[in-house]
Amino acid sequence: MGKSVLIIGGGAIGLGLAYHLAGRAEVTLLERNQLTSGTSWHAAGIVGPLRATPNMTKIAMYAGELFPKLEEETGLSTGYRVTGGYWLAREEARMDELHRIASLGRHFGLTPSIVTPDQIEVPGLNTGGLVGGLKVAEDANVNPVDLCMAYAKGARAKGAQICEGVQVKRLLVENGTCKGVELADGSEIHADTVALCAGAWSRKLAQEAGVALPLQAVEHMYVVTEVMPQLPQPFPVLRDLERWIYVKGDAGKLVIGGFEPDAQVWDAYGPSGDRPFLELPENWEQFTPFMEAALELIPALEQTGIQHFMNGPESFTNDTRPMIGRVPEMDGLYVAAGMNSVGIMSSAGVGRVLADWIEEDSAPMDLWEVDVARADPLAAAADHMEARMAEAVADNF
Numbered sequence: 001m002g003k004s005v006l007i008i009g010g011g012a013i014g015l016g017l018a019y020h021l022a023g024r025a026e027v028t029l030l031e032r033n034q035l036t037s038g039t040s041w042h043a044a045g046i047v048g049p050l051r052a053t054p055n056m057t058k059i060a061m062y063a064g065e066l067f068p069k070l071e072e073e074t075g076l077s078t079g080y081r082v083t084g085g086y087w088l089a090r091e092e093a094r095m096d097e098l099h100r101i102a103s104l105g106r107h108f109g110l111t112p113s114i115v116t117p118d119q120i121e122v123p124g125l126n127t128g129g130l131v132g133g134l135k136v137a138e139d140a141n142v143n144p145v146d147l148c149m150a151y152a153k154g155a156r157a158k159g160a161q162i163c164e165g166v167q168v169k170r171l172l173v174e175n176g177t178c179k180g181v182e183l184a185d186g187s188e189i190h191a192d193t194v195a196l197c198a199g200a201w202s203r204k205l206a207q208e209a210g211v212a213l214p215l216q217a218v219e220h221m222y223v224v225t226e227v228m229p230q231l232p233q234p235f236p237v238l239r240d241l242e243r244w245i246y247v248k249g250d251a252g253k254l255v256i257g258g259f260e261p262d263a264q265v266w267d268a269y270g271p272s273g274d275r276p277f278l279e280l281p282e283n284w285e286q287f288t289p290f291m292e293a294a295l296e297l298i299p300a301l302e303q304t305g306i307q308h309f310m311n312g313p314e315s316f317t318n319d320t321r322p323m324i325g326r327v328p329e330m331d332g333l334y335v336a337a338g339m340n341s342v343g344i345m346s347s348a349g350v351g352r353v354l355a356d357w358i359e360e361d362s363a364p365m366d367l368w369e370v371d372v373a374r375a376d377p378l379a380a381a382a383d384h385m386e387a388r389m390a391e392a393v394a395d396n397f
Contacts, residue, residue, distance in 0.1 A: 002024055002025045002026070002359065003025050003026070003191075003192035003193055003358075003359075004025065004026040004028070004190075004191040004192045004193070005021055005025045005026065005027050005028070005191060005192065005193045005194075005195060005358060006028050006029075006030065006180060006181060006189060006191035006193070006194045006195070007021075007027065007028070007029040007030070007194075007195045007197055008030055008168050008181065008194065008195065008196050008197060008198050008202075008205070009029075009030075009031065009038070009196070009197035009198035009199060009201075009202070010029055010030075010031025010034070010035040010036065010037075010148075010152075010162065010164065011035075011036055011038050011039060011040035011148070011197070011198075011199055011343070012036070012040045012043070012144060012147065012148055012151070012343050012344050012347035013197045013199070013336050013337070013339065013343055013346070013347050013350060013351070014029055014031070014195070014197035014198075014336075015029070015035065015148050015151035015152055015155065015162075015347070015351075016151055016347035016348055016350060016351025016352075017195055017197060017336060017350070017351045017354050017355055018151065018152075018155040018160045018162065018351075019070075019151040019152075019154045019155040019158075019160075019351060020351040020352045020354075020355035020356075021160075021351075021355040021358060021359070022154075022155045022156075022157075022158035022159050022160035023158035023159055024355065024359050025193075025358065025359065026159075027155065027159070027160040027161065028160070028161045028162075028163065028189070028191070029155070029160060029161070029162045029163065030163050030166045030168055030181070030183075030189075031162070031163065031164045031165075031166065032165070032166060032167040032168065032274075033164070033165065033274075033276035034164050034165075034276055034277075035148055035149070035152060035162070035164060036144065036145050036148045037276035037277050038198070038199050038200070038201065038276075038313075039199050039200065039312065039313060039314055039315070039343065040144050040145070040148055040343065040344065041144065041145055041277055042144075042277075042279070042310055042312040043144040043341075043343065043344045044222055044246070044248060044255055044257055044344075045079070045141050045142045045143055045144045045147075045248075045344055046139070046140075046141060046237055046246065046248055046344075046345065047060075047063050047064065047067070047080070047139070047140040047141060047142050047344070047345040048060065048085065048136070048139050048140075048237065048342075048345060049061040049063065049064055049105075049110060049136075049138050049139070049140075049345075050101060050104070050105045050110055050112060050136050050138070050139075052101060053104075053369060054104060054107075054108070055365070055366060055367065055369060055370070056369070056370075057104060057105065057108055057110075058108065058349070058365070059346060059349030059350060059353065060342070060345055060346060060349060061108060061110070061138075061349070062348045062349040062352060063140075063142075063345045063346075063347075063348040063349065064082075064138060064140065065348075066348040066352075067080040067140075067142055067147065067348065068080060070147075070150045070151070070154060071150065073154055074150045074153045074154050074157070076146065076149055076150040076153055077143075077146055077150075078142050078143060078146050078147040078150050079141065079142050079143030079146050079147070080140060080141070080142045080143075080147075081140060081141050081142075081234060082137075082138065082139070082140045082234075083139055083140055083141055083234040083235060083236050083237060083248070083249065084135070084136065084137050084138075084139055084234075084236045084237075085135075085136050085139030085236045085237030085238065085239070086115070086120055086122070086133045086134065086135055086136070086236060086237075086238055086239070087101075087133055087134040087136070087239045087241060088120070088130055088133045088238060088239060088240045088241060088297075089130065089131050089132050089133055089134075089241060089242070090129055090130055090131060090240075090241075090242040090243075091131065091242060092131055094131075094241055094242065095114075095131060095132050098114060098132070098133070098134040099114060101134065102114055102134055105136070110136065110137075110138055111136075111137045111138065112134055112135065112136050112137075113134070113135045114132065114133075114134060114135075115132060115133050115134070115135050116132055117130040117131070117132060117133070119135075120133055120135075122232065122235075122236060122238070123230070123232055124230065124298060124299070124300050125238075125297065125298060126296060126297055126298070126299055129296075139236065139237040140237075141234075141237070141248060141249070141250075142344060142345070144344045147344065147347070151347070151351075166183060167183060167184035168181045168182075168183060168184075168198075168205065169181075169182045169183055169184045169186075170182050170205065170208055170209070171194060171196075171205055171206075171208070171209040171333070172188060172190070173209050173210070173330065176329070176330060176331060177330065177331040177332050178193075178194045178209070178327075178330055178331065178332040178333035179191075179332065180194065181194065191332075192332065193332050193333075193334060193358055194332060194333050194334070195334045195335070195336065195354065195358065196333065196334070196335045196336075196337060197335075197336045197337060198337065199315050199337055199338075199339070199343070200215060200216075200217035200266075200268040200313055200314070200315035200337075201268050201269075201273070202215060202315075202335065202337040202338075203215045203216075203268070203337075203380075204268075204269055206327075206335070207380075209330065209333070210329070210330070211327050211329060211330060211333070211375075212375050212376070212377035212379075212380035213323060213335065213337065213338070213372070213375055213380055214317055214318035214319075214323075214338075214375055214376070214379045214380040214384075214385055215315050215316070215317055215323070215337060215338045215380075215385070216265060216315065216316055216317075216318075216385040216386065216388070216389050217265070217266045217267070217268045217313045217314065217315045217316075218260070218263040218264060218265055218266055218313070218314060218315075218316060218389050218393060219260075219263065219264040219266050219280050219283060219286070219311050219312075219313065220257075220260070220263070220311070220312060220313070220314035220341060220393070221257065221258065221260070221283065221286065221287050221290075221309070221310065221311045222255050222256060222257030222258070222310050223255070223256050223257075223287070223291070223306050223308065223309050223310070224250065224253055224254075224255050224306070224307050224308040224310065225253045225254045225255075225256070225301065225304045225305065225306060225307060226253065226304055226305040226306070226307050227251075227252045227253055228252065228253065228254060228300065228304055229252070230300065231249060231252060231253075231254070233249070233252075234249055235247075235248065235249025235254065236249075238297070239397075240293060240297055241397070243289075243290070243293035243297075244258050244259045244260070244261065244290065244293075244394055244397050245257065245258045245259075245290045245293050245294055245297075246258075246259075246397075247294060247297070247298065253307065254298070254301075254304075256290065256291070256294045256301075257290070258287065258289075258290030258293075259341070259393050259394050259396060259397030260286060260393050260394060261390070261391065261393070261394040262390050263316075263389045263390070263392070263393040263394075264283065264286060265386045265389050266280065266313050268313065268315075278312065278313065279310065279311060279312060280311040280312060280313070281311065282309040282311060283311055284309075287309070314340075314341050315337065315338050315339070315340075316338065316340050316341070316389065316392050316393055316396065317338035317340060317392075318376075318379045318380070318384070318385060318388050318392065319374075319379075319392075320340050320392050320395055320396040321338075321340070321369055321370050322336070322337070322338050322339050322340060322346065322350070322370045323335050323336070323337050323338040323370070323372045323375060324336050324350060324353070324354060324367060324370045324371065324372060325354070325357060325363065325367060325370070325371045325372045325373065326357065326361075326372070326373075327372055327373075328372075328373045334354060334357070334358055335372045336350050336354050340396050341393075341396065353365060353367065
């Protein structure tokens, strides 16, 4: 069966890795609460295959291939649906960026096109103030929890063992090699390889083993409207780049989210850090600028109520790129964490490349921009990471 691999974390990233590695290695996944109960359950579920760089686009595009296949294989719906989408620009300089990204997408076989404001075909959209946009036919949605359950079923079918309610206390390290984990009850599980996929909760486990991970959890918010009968179906994903907001359809409602300048830092190890399916308090002071931007873009929202305000923890990195790969200062330890709010759609590509990396002991493609080897202990200092969150979340968008 090959090597034994212990995966810490039962969210989309850990489950995506388990799915791709099962059958090639002896896989055990440990989740301290229930699957998806950390960050994955409250994710917005946007699947955007076109990213800012070639390698991130390659990783993201694989979701469009895998998610339909996963439904066929497991018989479980993931809610995957191609909706199309638009990146909206309010400045000419932004159009330069959209031209660059469009050419990158075409290079990889996607079909992005540059559009003028009057070519943005979304009924009820106020295009005043827009200078143009980028249309991406391949943008899509997925249901994060359903996706994770499909990963889990697919992984189990290939022999993976998935254990819920198992808390990892620390990594077991011997002579610079990670040998397994000690659990909260004092028992130990040994393995050839450990993959740390615990999102915002990865930093402390790594730190106590002498590995610096520049991760910080923040409050990340969206609202869900009441049903809006006039909405086109499917509703395309909208990203209003100058206003830091995105809008997507969800069963006749709209989900409106924002990428916060001055994001509110959240302590993953504080009093509420262990609570599964955690919802943080509503923060209208933080969210009001996003709501105002959405009202300007979609005037019909003035007559629409808000059904739910979702505020949950998300983990971001110091340079807004994920931390993936083999930890250079420790044999036997791999990481996939700090997904900067794109963990659901990245779970397919990250799961595949990390599974290959673990099996072959070398990166399967050029992953330098996300390689955990770049992590700098000074950058991981708590005060630096907190200061970075004032700009990192908005920069990421």
